[in-house]
Amino acid sequence: MSRTAKVNLMPRRHRDRLSQQIKVRRWKRIVAAYAGLMGMACAGVWALQAQPSAAAAKPAASTQALRAQDKQALTVALETEVAAYKLTQQRADFVREQPDFGVLLELLARKSQGRAMLTRLDLKPENIDGQPSAYRLELDGLAQSPREAAGFVLALEDTGVFASVRLLGTARAQEFGLALTSFRLDCELAPEPGGRP
């Protein structure tokens, strides 16, 4: 740096006064800048506080969304539960509304006694529009002779439980060391007067 870089012949008192003025002005600017910054900060805080719709709307919206989600979840859960309940109810109804097959089996056992021996019993519901409207009973069995088998068919028809009893076929069978006659029956259970099987 040059030795003559900062020669200043301004009177000392004048220089001090100028220096003081510059300092005061600088401090004024600093204070003004500080005040400005504080003002901006306050304005920012005020803006944050005074805009709940803007600032708090988002939480509210999110809460609403959560609530909607919860509601939807609850609805789904309830619907699932209701559906499960309905299913249970339907099952209960189904069980409750089923014919008393025990009676049928007892009937079959009684009518076949001394004539035939059942080897297969298949009860099939016949659905119309998804609802069981009738039942079909398929029977396989053995009889001592074709005549006994036919007598079994007639005995079933006489019960009145079946709308129809059809002998689908007979055939010779050798079972238990005996010459027997196997048969197959197709029986349709007669519906109740109310339409229920």
Place this chain on the structure above:
Amino acid sequence: MIATLGWNKRSPIGIDVGRRRVHAVQLERRRGWRVAAAVSVSRQHEGVALSAEEAIRLRGVLQRAGFRGVSAVLAAGPQSTVSSTVQGPAGATDTQLDAVVRHELAGMRAADPQAMEAAWWPLPQGPRQTAVRECQAVGLLHDDAHAMLDPLEQAGFEVCSIDTPATALHRFCGPRLAEAALDGRAFAVLLDVGWTGVRIYVFDALRVRYQRSLNDPAIGPELQAIGANFGADTPERAERVVRQMMDSDDVHDANPVAVETMARLARIGARLATEARKSIDYVQGHEPGATLRGVWLCGGGAGLAPLRMGVEHGLAAEVSAIECLGAAANAAPDRELEPYMATAAGLALWGRTP
């Protein structure tokens, strides 16, 4: 606001109040210092102190010319300052030397030392001055300082310093001094050729070694006499006529008037060379082995080629006008800062590294 935070790239306004004109320059930092604005205004009343009215007018001119801010640096002219080489005891501290300087300078003006502001800088110690501590000193009376400050402050300027033309020019020449690689024993001579007077400065890399005013070889009367041949009745017209004549092709022809003008300017240059030689001899006598590394011209006469050639011939050394800092923002793109603006530009660099 930007200025408050210290990001202001503009320098203070350097104001060089001369007898005939006021030169003002403001620089800005753009990869080094460049001229942001420059203006030269004619004085309303030649040779008198600046009045408040003139200062207000000046401020208006500066505002219109693209100057920014009110911070200004002034130059105390040789008429108001007192300068001298002062010697103190070899073991004197800076405080003691300061008191000696103040006392010496005040004595030259028969004034109270407390009524004067002084500045000084040490000079290199010669082989025969081991018993003394020598310095170059400059002083300004408080009354003179207030006479300079008051009008400008009334006009709204905020003067941050009163500098001297010598130190301002030294500052302005800083890059050139560095380029000339002046070591402790090398120096350069700067001739400030003004209308009303010539000043000779001797610079080394760090300081103003020596300064001297010459009134005799002033170019003003010569130019006016030359201009009178062409009907120029004012100094400005005379200067313009001479400059135009120097720039015209007539110089190269055998135009008797042009040849006569060149001869007169060359004679002024030769007289300047003689005076410059005295200063060079003084420095070299004071410090044997000191070498001259350059002779430069500034001021209004720096642009007159015959004058420069006269100095070159007289000193048997290459002489050049000091370069300008670059095109002024308010000047035409092809016009650079004139050499007579160098002092104002140096003032604008006050407190800053050139």
